[in-house]
Amino acid sequence: MGIVNATPDSFSDGGRSFHTADAIAHGLRLARSGADILDIGGESTRPGAPAVTPVEEQARILPVIQALAAEGIAISADTRNAGTMRTALAAGARIINDISGLTHDPNAASLVADSRCPVILMHMRGTPATMNDHAIYADVVEDVCRELSASATKTVSAGIHPGCIALDPGIGFAKLAPHSIAVLHDLRRFCSLGYPLLVGVSRKSFIGRITDQPDPMQRLGGSLAAALFAATNGAAILRVHDVAETVQALRVWRTLNDPPAVPFRPAGS
8 A cells, every 4th residue: 555645744755745746646656666555645644733624635635536546546545534535435535544443523434334435444542633642551452452343343333344344553643662563563463353454664653763763764674674574464455655665575575485386496407
């Protein structure tokens, strides 16, 4: 899943794809680089980010979704607003990716149920503006696992088919660096919930903490290492900024982990 942030203030690439033409061009580059899905968002969800009105959010993302969906690319709409979900699906999006797990907008769950589209439920506490105040856990893996399970159960109760649900443990959302590391370390616990798992580690602050690298744009190596670790431990979808590099890393990793189909024999043997 390639990230297209049509925002002026996202944590690592804010403003780079803010204008519609730039966002479309960026999305096309990511698709050519091997992205299976493009996740298009118009509201920054970095810690402390202010909310964006649905009207502004839709103005940012709908032309981008329309253009990229017209190219046959699978589009995920990264939004927590039911009105934006509705218009994004009408514009050609196929998936809803909600950082609030369909809790921010009271109309979101019924809209997704009626549309029968896939939905990604992320774990977060509070809002982007307040989430770091809620990063308090007795046992972060147990607590997040329990809360994600409850989110999935509530979503099914709202009429959404279990086969349409994927879960995201929310690396960096209401989680300090030690929390994110602990969740990744026990990632298979989340796979046991029975839903496909999306993991977003790209350029996250825990990588900066481990590597003493304050600039998110300089965290490619750490992002690739964390992505491969997540893939090894059950992640079904990797949400990344650097698609070409991640695709290359995954191809090499898979080749080295799979035995060759034909044993190697030197020429002439």
